[in-house]
Amino acid sequence: MTVAVQSATVDAPFATALLELGRRREDVVVLSADLSKYTDVLPFAEEFPDRFFQVGMAEANMMGIAGGLAKTGFLPIAVTYGVFATRRAYDQVAMALSTGPSRGIVVAFLPGITTPFKATHQAIDDLALMRALPGMTVIDPADATELSAAVEFAVAAAGPVYIRGMRAVVPRLFDPARFELRAREVLTGGEIGLISTGLGCQWALEAAELLDGRASLLHVPVLKPLDVDAVCTYCARFDVVTTVENHSIAGGLGTAVSEAVAGRGMPTRVRRLGVPDRWAPAGSLDYIRRELALDAAGIAEAVR
Amino acid sequence: MSAVATPSLTERAHEIRRTVLLMCRGRGQGYAGQGLGLADLFACLYFSELRASVDRFVLSTGHSAITLFAALHQQGVYELEELCTYGMDGSRIEESPLEGTPGFEITGGSLGQGLSQAVGMALGERLRGRDSRVYCLASDGELQEGQTWEACMAAGHHKLDNLVLFVDDNRMQADGATADVMNVEPVVDKLSAFGFAARRVDANSIDDVLAALDWAREQKGRPCGLVCSNLPGKGVPSFEVYAKVHYIRAPDDVWARALEELG
Numbered sequence: 001m002t003v004a005v006q007s008a009t010v011d012a013p014f015a016t017a018l019l020e021l022g023r024r025r026e027d028v029v030v031l032s033a034d035l036s037k038y039t040d041v042l043p044f045a046e047e048f049p050d051r052f053f054q055v056g057m058a059e060a061n062m063m064g065i066a067g068g069l070a071k072t073g074f075l076p077i078a079v080t081y082g083v084f085a086t087r088r089a090y091d092q093v094a095m096a097l098s099t100g101p102s103r104g105i106v107v108a109f110l111p112g113i114t115t116p117f118k119a120t121h122q123a124i125d126d127l128a129l130m131r132a133l134p135g136m137t138v139i140d141p142a143d144a145t146e147l148s149a150a151v152e153f154a155v156a157a158a159g160p161v162y163i164r165g166m167r168a169v170v171p172r173l174f175d176p177a178r179f180e181l182r183a184r185e186v187l188t189g190g191e192i193g194l195i196s197t198g199l200g201c202q203w204a205l206e207a208a209e210l211l212d213g214r215a216s217l218l219h220v221p222v223l224k225p226l227d228v229d230a231v232c233t234y235c236a237r238f239d240v241v242t243t244v245e246n247h248s249i250a251g252g253l254g255t256a257v258s259e260a261v262a263g264r265g266m267p268t269r270v271r272r273l274g275v276p277d278r279w280a281p282a283g284s285l286d287y288i289r290r291e292l293a294l295d296a297a298g299i300a301e302a303v304r
Numbered sequence: 305m306s307a308v309a310t311p312s313l314t315e316r317a318h319e320i321r322r323t324v325l326l327m328c329r330g331r332g333q334g335y336a337g338q339g340l341g342l343a344d345l346f347a348c349l350y351f352s353e354l355r356a357s358v359d360r361f362v363l364s365t366g367h368s369a370i371t372l373f374a375a376l377h378q379q380g381v382y383e384l385e386e387l388c389t390y391g392m393d394g395s396r397i398e399e400s401p402l403e404g405t406p407g408f409e410i411t412g413g414s415l416g417q418g419l420s421q422a423v424g425m426a427l428g429e430r431l432r433g434r435d436s437r438v439y440c441l442a443s444d445g446e447l448q449e450g451q452t453w454e455a456c457m458a459a460g461h462h463k464l465d466n467l468v469l470f471v472d473d474n475r476m477q478a479d480g481a482t483a484d485v486m487n488v489e490p491v492v493d494k495l496s497a498f499g500f501a502a503r504r505v506d507a508n509s510i511d512d513v514l515a516a517l518d519w520a521r522e523q524k525g526r527p528c529g530l531v532c533s534n535l536p537g538k539g540v541p542s543f544e545v546y547a548k549v550h551y552i553r554a555p556d557d558v559w560a561r562a563l564e565e566l567g
C-alpha cells in the first residue's frame with residue numbers, strides 16, 4: 001500500500017468531530033483556557049454554550065475544573081496548547097483526570113515544532129510526560145482522518161486520553177472510509193525500516209520519495225498502549241529501524257520502540273530521529289525541520 | 305522634572321511606535337497592538353526610570369517583546385535593520401524571545417511565570433544589600449494564572465519595596481475582552497489585599513506614568529502595583545479600532561497607512 005503525501009486537506013476536522021460528538025452525547029463538555037479561537041472549539045461553543053466552559057488563561061485550574069465535571073458524570077474535554085496542557089498542568093492532569101475511576105480527555109494543539117515560537121510553545125516533551133502517567137492513552141495523529149478517529153477512540157476508551165491536535169486546514173493522508181486507528185504498514189517492501197507517529201508520518205513519506213522505493217514505513221498513531229506485537233514483528237525484518245517523530249528523541253516514539261524491542265531481547269538497532277536534546281530554533285516549520293535535519297533530505301540522508 | 309523631560313519622552317514613545325510598525329511591516333504581522341499601547345510606559349521606563357546596570361526589568365508577557373526591542377533600539381542595543389527581521393527564520397528578534405537575548409532577563413511567554421522570578425530577583429538584590437529595584441510587566445491575561453497570585457502573596461509577605469509590578473491593563477486577551485473571557489477586576493483592590501501599595505495609572509499619559517513612578521519610589525515596606533490602563537494600537541487612529549485583536553496580520557498598505565497616521 002502506498003500513501004500519497006498530503007493528497008488532500010480537511011477544514012477544521014477537530015471542530016467537526018467535537019460537534020458530532022456533542023450532538024450524539026449530552027455528557028460531553030468542553031473547556032478552554034483563553035485559546036478557543038486557536039483550537040477549533042468555537043463551533044462546539046456556539047452550538048452548545050451550556051456545555052462549553054471558558055476558564056480564562058489558567059490551565060492548571062482548567063484541569064481541576066474538568067476533574068470536577070467528570071465527578072458529576074460529564075465527559076470533560078480540556079483543550080489548550082500542548083506545552084500548557086502538560087508542563088503547566090501536569091500534576092492536575094495526573095490527580096484530577098487520571099487516577100480514576102472518573103476520567104477526562106485532553107486535546108493539545110501546536111504539537112512539537114509546529115509553532116513559530118521557541119521553547120515557550122514547542123511541545124517537544126508532551127508525549128514523554130503523558131506516556132509516564134499510569135493508564136494514560138497517548139495519541140499523536142498524522143492527519144485529519146487520524147485526528148477525527150482519535151476523538152472517537154478517546155470517547156470509547158475507559159481511562160484518560162491525551163490527543164495531539166491540529167487546527168484549521170489539516171492535511172489528509174488516509175481515507176476515512178472504514179478507517180481503524182492502529183499501528184499499520186503504510187509503505188511496504190523496502191529494506192529501509194522506518195517507523196513514525198504524528199507528523200513524522202508525512203516527514204517519513206517525504207523522505208521515502210527520495211529513497212526510490214527502498215523504504216518501508218510502519219505508522220503508529222497510538223503511542224500508548226503501544227502495539228508491541230505490531231512493532232516487534234515489523235522490527236524483526238530489519239537490522240536497523242529509524243523512528244521519525246515530531247517530538248524530542250527522549251521519551252516519545254523512539255523510546256517506546258526501543259523499550260519494545262529491548263523488552264523482547266531483539267537485536268534490532270533503533271535509530272531515533274526527532275528533536276535532539278537541545279532547544280529547537282524559532283521559525284517556520286520548514287525552517288526548523290531543515291535546522292534539525294528533519295526535512296525530507298535530512299531524514300533520507302540519515303537512513304540511506 | 306516633567307517640564308523638560310516630557311517632550312523628549314514623548315519623542316521617545318513616538319519613535320518606539322514607529323519602530324514597532326516597521327518591525328511588523330517586514331512580515332506584515334506581529335504584536336503591534338501591544339507595542340503601540342505600551343510605548344509610553346516603555347519610554348518612561350527606559351529613558352527616565354531605570355538606572356543602567358542597577359535596576360532590572362522583567363518582561364513576563366513574552367509576546368510584548370516587540371515594545372522592549374523597540375525601546376532597546378534607541379539605547380543602541382539593536383539596529384533598526386536587524387529589528388525589521390522580527391519573527392523571520394533565523395532572526396534573533398523573536399516574537400517571544402528567551403532569556404539570553406540582549407535586554408531580556410527571563411524567558412517569558414509561557415505566561416504567568418515572570419512575577420515569581422521578579423520576586424526572586426527582588427529577594428536576591430535585597431540579600432546582596434544593593435539598592436536595585438526590580439520592575440515586572442505582566443498582562444491582565446496573566447492575572448488569571450494562579451502563579452501570579454502566589455508571587456503576589458510572596459511579594460507582600462516579604463515586604464518587597466524594591467519591586468514594582470506593572471499590570472498591562474489593555475483589557476484584551478487571546479479570546480477577546482478580558483471582562484468577557486474571565487473577569488480579573490477589581491485589580492487594585494486585589495493587589496492591595498495581597499499587601500501591595502496599588503493604584504491605577506493612565507499608561508498612555510507620560511505625565512501620569514512619571515507621577516506614578518515617583519509615587520512608587522516613595523512606598524516603603526511593601527511592593528508596589530501599578531495597574532496600567534492603555535489602549536492597544538494607541539497613536540494610530542485606524543489601529544485603535546483594528547488593533548483590538550491579540551495579533552495583527554495585514555497587507556503592506558495597511559502598515560504603510562499606519563506609519564502615515566502615526567506621522
Ligand SMILES: Cc1ncc(C[n+]2csc(CCOP(=O)(O)OP(=O)(O)O)c2C)c(N)n1
Pocket residue numbers: 033034035057084088338365367413414415416443444445446474475476477478479549550
Ligand atoms: C501559560 C500560557 N497559556 C496560554 C498561552 C497562549 N496565549 C498567548 S497570549 C495569550 C493571551 C494572554 O492575555 P494577554 O497577555 O492579556 O493578551 P494581550 O493583551 O497581549 O492580547 C494566551 C492565552 C500562553 N502563552 N501561556
Ligand SMILES: [Mg+2]
Pocket residue numbers: 443444445472473474475476477482
Ligand atoms: Mg491583555
